[in-house]
Amino acid sequence: MAPELIFGLYIFLLAAFVGYQVISGVPPLLHTPLMSATNAISGISLVGSIVAAGSHYTAVSTALGFIAVTCATINVVGGFVITDRMLRMFKRRERKRP
Amino acid sequence: MSVSYIEALYLAASVLFILGLRGLSSPETARRGMVLAEVGMFLAIVGTLLHRDIISYEWIIAGFVIGSAIGTAMGLLIPMTKMPERIALSHAFGGLAAALVGISEYYRHGAELGSVKMAAIGFEVLLGSLTFTGSLMAFGKLQGLITGVPVTYRFQNVSNISLVVVTLGIVAYLVVDPSRYPVFYTMLGSGFCLGVLLVLPIGGADMPVVISLLNSYAGLAAASTGFVLSNNVLIIAGALDGASGFLLSVIMSKAMNRSFTNVVFGAFGAVAESAAAGATAAHAVNEGTDADAATVLDNAQSLIVVPGYGMAVAQAQHAVRDLTRLLEQRGTTIKYAVHPVAGRMPGHMNVLLAEADVPYDQLYDLDAINDEFAKTDVALVVGANDVVNPAAKTNPRSPIYGMPVLNVDQARTVIVLKRSMNPGFAGIENELFVRPNTLMVFGDAKTTLNRIIAALKR
Numbered sequence: 001m002a003p004e005l006i007f008g009l010y011i012f013l014l015a016a017f018v019g020y021q022v023i024s025g026v027p028p029l030l031h032t033p034l035m036s037a038t039n040a041i042s043g044i045s046l047v048g049s050i051v052a053a054g055s056h057y058t059a060v061s062t063a064l065g066f067i068a069v070t071c072a073t074i075n076v077v078g079g080f081v082i083t084d085r086m087l088r089m090f091k092r093r094e095r096k097r098p
Numbered sequence: 099m100s101v102s103y104i105e106a107l108y109l110a111a112s113v114l115f116i117l118g119l120r121g122l123s124s125p126e127t128a129r130r131g132m133v134l135a136e137v138g139m140f141l142a143i144v145g146t147l148l149h150r151d152i153i154s155y156e157w158i159i160a161g162f163v164i165g166s167a168i169g170t171a172m173g174l175l176i177p178m179t180k181m182p183e184r185i186a187l188s189h190a191f192g193g194l195a196a197a198l199v200g201i202s203e204y205y206r207h208g209a210e211l212g213s214v215k216m217a218a219i220g221f222e223v224l225l226g227s228l229t230f231t232g233s234l235m236a237f238g239k240l241q242g243l244i245t246g247v248p249v250t251y252r253f254q255n256v257s258n259i260s261l262v263v264v265t266l267g268i269v270a271y272l273v274v275d276p277s278r279y280p281v282f283y284t285m286l287g288s289g290f291c292l293g294v295l296l297v298l299p300i301g302g303a304d305m306p307v308v309i310s311l312l313n314s315y316a317g318l319a320a321a322s323t324g325f326v327l328s329n330n331v332l333i334i335a336g337a338l339d340g341a342s343g344f345l346l347s348v349i350m351s352k353a354m355n356r357s358f359t360n361v362v363f364g365a366f367g368a369v370a371e372s373a374a375a376g377a378t379a380a381h382a383v384n385e386g387t388d389a390d391a392a393t394v395l396d397n398a399q400s401l402i403v404v405p406g407y408g409m410a411v412a413q414a415q416h417a418v419r420d421l422t423r424l425l426e427q428r429g430t431t432i433k434y435a436v437h438p439v440a441g442r443m444p445g446h447m448n449v450l451l452a453e454a455d456v457p458y459d460q461l462y463d464l465d466a467i468n469d470e471f472a473k474t475d476v477a478l479v480v481g482a483n484d485v486v487n488p489a490a491k492t493n494p495r496s497p498i499y500g501m502p503v504l505n506v507d508q509a510r511t512v513i514v515l516k517r518s519m520n521p522g523f524a525g526i527e528n529e530l531f532v533r534p535n536t537l538m539v540f541g542d543a544k545t546t547l548n549r550i551i552a553a554l555k556r
Contacts, residue, residue: 054153
């Protein structure tokens, strides 16, 4: 097998384990913000789209890249905006009672 | 900029993503965590813009501007009750973006692709396209554009599984011979079909699992993009997203006492008919008015509120909060019991209640609160059904037997706010509604709650 693939699989599996561990620690309270946060983060496919849109191989790949950049940006920006909007709502009880 | 600088930025971004998700382990650190993740995203994008293959920026900037405008507008304007729909849509965008990058790569390299790259592109395009149409289907079901009832037909599972096998065969064929363009587009087409067909038989109540699964697929599609482009930050972010979606779907399936395969291939509605008959007919429903409910609540020392999807539909979360605040001022102890699959996505109820300013330390998980019902005066069920059905504990013939449910029936009095006597989305009778200690109040939850508040103030 190609060394590049092995290397990639190492990274993938280790990241998946780290992800599983980290995400096991997220309380059910925050499962919806978690979903929109991972959504925003997976908008990282933006970096692939950027290269496709900017490198002018052919008109078709530029067009596909442009649509992909738009979609991924919607996810990144929208995902972070909405996650923050949700997280701002989670408040503890005001401690005015003694 | 040299490649090693870009790689360093990507490495920093990966670490920041992990730290950002770690912040979500507590509401206090969550917002800080998201700032870290945002910085990571910014670094990754800056690094990519310096990529040597990029000749011109106009299309990139155009995409940024349009995407940011739509993203910000959606992010700020969408009401919290529409959150499941928004999440479904964003999975669709994520899937589409991944599929398009894969198509573009194939279009560029085509026949000269090595087998590893071709396999990666195959998975990327396949996962991306099925996530795209599957998420649009989920969106349609949530939004009511498509029926939320499971759509089933004969040989459905057999034909779906065959299509999966055939599609994987097509991917394998392309790995051997990447030069066949029509075969590639056939694969794309079957990806689109699969997304539709796999979500079609899944009912509204199973949406939390489906949304989590699609979340996982969107992540895996992004990770495959990373393999295609040999880009580590993509692999890592995709793996994080994939793991998160996978873990959530496991949690959701467990909370319904069903296996993955059962959710995906089970079509809940079909099983329900057999067992529904026995339970309720003999007893009479104990129907009350909002004034009766107010009297009960007035005398309660302790109250546990159990929200369900009905609360989201009626947008009753603010009315719930008004009621509990009033009772709290009169000295009643208030707690909320949130079942993991209440609502249409993981954490749905928590977000709605947080929106209505319910402090999160009043929100309790299934395990944390289930023993407390027996010590509680009143359990107020607002638009929840299957998650409070005692048949899950007592009736082995019930399709939801074995599903962990909230023990509301152990409270001294149960008040159920419900639109009508119709069974819930799963179509299962609920004997809780005919128990002697249950008071049913029919009508729109928001209206009823406001009437109860008015009666209490009198």
